[in-house]
Amino acid sequence: MAEDEGVADEAPKRAKISDPLVMRALAHPARLTILEELALGRAGTATEFAAVCGLTPSATSYHLRALARAGLVQEAPGRGDGRERVWQLVVSGGYEVEIRPGSDAETIKAEQELVLIWLARSEARVRNWVVRWPDEPREWYEAASLSETMIVATVDELRDLNRKVAALLQPYALSHRAEPPPESRMLAIGYRTVPLPDKPDKSGH
Secondary structure (H helix, E strand, C coil): CCCCCCCCCCCCCCEEECCHHHHHHHCCHHHHHHHHHHHCCCCECHHHHHHHHCCCHHHHHHHHHHHHHCCCEEECCCCCCCCCCCEEECCCCCEEECCCCCCCHHHHHHHHHHHHHHHHHHHHHHHHHHHHHHHCCHHHHHHCCCCCCCCCCCHHHHHHHHHHHHHHHHHHCHHHCCCCCCCCCCCCCCCCCCCCCCCCCCCCC
């Protein structure tokens, strides 16, 4: 499943993951959260990531070690006191899951499991936003958007559309905005292009 095609040339390249063992190492909400934080350029300790993941430092340390065994994170230079490990990404541009044509059933199943966990985490963010609507500033409520548009396109048109959307989003990525305006907020934009099942013809076939 290719993601983020057409990102600006100056953006760090993502490493492609096709090993089912690495996919399974990723298939946990806390580990996805840790990698997301690290992809924002935030090296950190188990204690720091525990606050973001809602876990204990010992549980977060376990997940960091699992990610390290999978070759996704590594120890970063210490901060001087040496009391706790600091972790960073192995690849600065992050990761992208992509299985090859003709992959075996184990690889396909591992990718499906990982994507389903990623989707559940993404949808939980949206639900959380809906619950918070009454307490949010009116301007942010009005600026946010939830929509689904049905389109008809060829494979080549869809690829072109994905490239254009990626190019539109890229200037707002934190990696490109070291000093965003003070009134800025972190936003999650879920963009999905999913082919629907073919409809049967009128004869029912």
